[in-house]
Amino acid sequence: MKKIIALVLSCIFILSMSLPAYATESATDIVGISGNESAIVPFAATKPTSSHSLPYAMTITNLTEQHSTYSRYYFAPGSTESLTISGNLWPSGTEDGVARNVKILLFQVQNDNIIDSYTVNGITEKQFIAHTFTGLDTDSHYYFRIDNMNSHPPYANRYVSGSITVI
Amino acid sequence: MKKNTLLLLTILILVVCLCCVIFHIHNSSPSALPLSSHQTPYTMAVENLSSKSGVYSEYYFAPNENEELQISVSLRENGTIDGAPRKVKILLFQIGVDDNIDSFTINDFSGSTQLSHTFTGLEANSHYFLRLDNLSGSTRFSGRLVDGTIEIS
Numbered sequence: 001m002k003k004i005i006a007l008v009l010s011c012i013f014i015l016s017m018s019l020p021a022y023a024t025e026s027a028t029d030i031v032g033i034s035g036n037e038s039a040i041v042p043f044a045a046t047k048p049t050s051s052h053s054l055p056y057a058m059t060i061t062n063l064t065e066q067h068s069t070y071s072r073y074y075f076a077p078g079s080t081e082s083l084t085i086s087g088n089l090w091p092s093g094t095e096d097g098v099a100r101n102v103k104i105l106l107f108q109v110q111n112d113n114i115i116d117s118y119t120v121n122g123i124t125e126k127q128f129i130a131h132t133f134t135g136l137d138t139d140s141h142y143y144f145r146i147d148n149m150n151s152h153p154p155y156a157n158r159y160v161s162g163s164i165t166v167i
Numbered sequence: 168m169k170k171n172t173l174l175l176l177t178i179l180i181l182v183v184c185l186c187c188v189i190f191h192i193h194n195s196s197p198s199a200l201p202l203s204s205h206q207t208p209y210t211m212a213v214e215n216l217s218s219k220s221g222v223y224s225e226y227y228f229a230p231n232e233n234e235e236l237q238i239s240v241s242l243r244e245n246g247t248i249d250g251a252p253r254k255v256k257i258l259l260f261q262i263g264v265d266d267n268i269d270s271f272t273i274n275d276f277s278g279s280t281q282l283s284h285t286f287t288g289l290e291a292n293s294h295y296f297l298r299l300d301n302l303s304g305s306t307r308f309s310g311r312l313v314d315g316t317i318e319i320s
Contacts, residue, residue, distance in 0.1 A: 049263035139203035
């Protein structure tokens with residue numbers, strides 16, 4: 001009887017080892033990012049499907065808590081092998097004086113892994129931001145995802161808005 | 168009786184494990200997705216592409232000024248030459264879109280074949296890549312391999 005139980009347990013163990021292999025085959029979900037970011041729900045649910053020349057100005061309007069939005073286009077880094085973002089972010093929604101926290105993530109097309117990221121914490125008023133993502137592949141293309149990292153209390157809307165130019 | 172039960176369970180476990188392995192092989196992903204662009208014309212070469220397998224182009228491409236991508240395909244059978252025809256499907260993907268947006272199938276060729284095809288109505292500012300699927304045979308182990316080149320312009 002013990003041998004039978006041992007065999008059944010072995011079977012369960014072997015099968016459980018096989019399961020992740022199947023899971024990787026369909027791992028194309030853009031929401032499936034590990035760590036704390038798994039709670040972020042893309043506001044613009046689709047990744048960009050076309051490119052745009054630089055500079056390009058993108059606007060973010062009332063990005064809700066724990067949501068994110070993709071840039072509408074993807075961009076070529078050009079000969080500088082870099083992409084620079086420059087602009088302003090500001091709190092919108094409820095004016096409760098609570099700082100907003102934003103994370104800007106860089107993705108390479110066809111690659112769901114985050115290439116790089118830039119976090120801006122403590123946005124209480126219109127705040128200038130500038131950051132350069134370096135070491136990029138000149139023949140590749142990249143796009144951004146902007147996450148509103150704030151939690152959503154029942155009594156306030158801690159949105160984020162902004163205007164960012166990609167150079 | 169106990170020994171028979173044990174033997175039966177062992178066989179059952181082995182069968183289940185074997186099924187899992189076969190299922191995994193049959194559902195293996197094609198090669199990795201392309202991460203960078205290349206100017207056209209570009210020729211991709213395929214060697215010994217197994218049955219029930221696919222391979223992506225190494226690069227992605229911008230459509231030409233007519234918003235299309237032309238491909239000149241040259242394929243030949245390899246591996247087991249048993250008179251069984253080869254079947255190949257060429258799929259077109261757009262950057263940022265999970266499913267293929269277009270495809271065409273080359274049915275039942277023996278020896279070698281050459282043909283051209285134009286994917287039209289593409290977006291000028293987008294980029295596209297190809298996947299070549301060998302649909303010959305019923306399993307990956309049939310030995311009905313495919314070689315060839317695809318020139319993209």
